Amino acid sequence: MTNEGSYVALGLKEWKAQLDRADKLFGRLSSEEVLLEIAPGRNRLLYLWGHLTAMHDAMLPLLALGDRFHPEFDVAFVSNPDKSQAAILSHEQVRQAWKTVNGELWKGFEKMSWSDWLQRHTAVSEEDFAKDASRNRFAILLSRTNHLSYHLGQAVLALK
Amino acid sequence: MTNEGSYVALGLKEWKAQLDRADKLFGRLSSEEVLLEIAPGRNRLLYLWGHLTAMHDAMLPLLALGDRFHPEFDVAFVSNPDKSQAAILSHEQVRQAWKTVNGELWKGFEKMSWSDWLQRHTAVSEEDFAKDASRNRFAILLSRTNHLSYHLGQAVLALK
Numbered sequence: 001m002t003n004e005g006s007y008v009a010l011g012l013k014e015w016k017a018q019l020d021r022a023d024k025l026f027g028r029l030s031s032e033e034v035l036l037e038i039a040p041g042r043n044r045l046l047y048l049w050g051h052l053t054a055m056h057d058a059m060l061p062l063l064a065l066g067d068r069f070h071p072e073f074d075v076a077f078v079s080n081p082d083k084s085q086a087a088i089l090s091h092e093q094v095r096q097a098w099k100t101v102n103g104e105l106w107k108g109f110e111k112m113s114w115s116d117w118l119q120r121h122t123a124v125s126e127e128d129f130a131k132d133a134s135r136n137r138f139a140i141l142l143s144r145t146n147h148l149s150y151h152l153g154q155a156v157l158a159l160k
Numbered sequence: 161m162t163n164e165g166s167y168v169a170l171g172l173k174e175w176k177a178q179l180d181r182a183d184k185l186f187g188r189l190s191s192e193e194v195l196l197e198i199a200p201g202r203n204r205l206l207y208l209w210g211h212l213t214a215m216h217d218a219m220l221p222l223l224a225l226g227d228r229f230h231p232e233f234d235v236a237f238v239s240n241p242d243k244s245q246a247a248i249l250s251h252e253q254v255r256q257a258w259k260t261v262n263g264e265l266w267k268g269f270e271k272m273s274w275s276d277w278l279q280r281h282t283a284v285s286e287e288d289f290a291k292d293a294s295r296n297r298f299a300i301l302l303s304r305t306n307h308l309s310y311h312l313g314q315a316v317l318a319l320k
Contacts, residue, residue: 007167039199150313
């Protein structure tokens, strides 16, 4: 493996490690448990799970890997707080979307070369990227992995 | 910058971003606030802050950057749960140690070349490293950044 490939592999390994933790935590929840709050009056596990799904779904166009599967998740889980919407997506819908989205992301990651990761992500213009080359796809991978860890730290509180 | 240097710079940028969030969150706490629990009956902010300080302190020998400054933090903040020790370190002791440890880490990071990051960390033997080269210093940087994010996600719950 080239040195460049080593760094990318490490970034992907950390993504995978956090995603595995999330799979274990969210995947085993009953229909009652998924409605538990992380602390009294705070977000429910279903909301966090849907929020992570929506953010991961949005990585597909951001990394130029394809269109989103579930743009409808944003109203329920990103642009509005938990318990503010009359209708929230179901446990089963979130579970399916989580699986689809992360599977598709991983397929995309596997096709990317190490140099692809240093290309600009699609939310930054060519002009801005010329001024700051750190706004690239590897930066998205690292920040989204940390975003996942951040909410995992909260999710465990509902269950312990 | 070489390509290798780009990945390292991105890893350091993400570390810095999460550390800045932690500085803002913990740095502004009053002596009363630092004793707030993240949720009823859970860890207090001072415990999380001390825990992160201890883990970051341990990165110094792990990355071959020098000896630890505060090994005494482990009894209070790593090997025992919160509220189990008669004497816990003070707000001021944690604040000072946090500053010292992270300052020293950053000084060390700045001296490391991109190839240093691909060397084995000191908790893995040469023999094991030969079998799995991913057990290197860059992996430690990524996993400790995620560890910081994990607890930041919890810490914000005490204050919102």
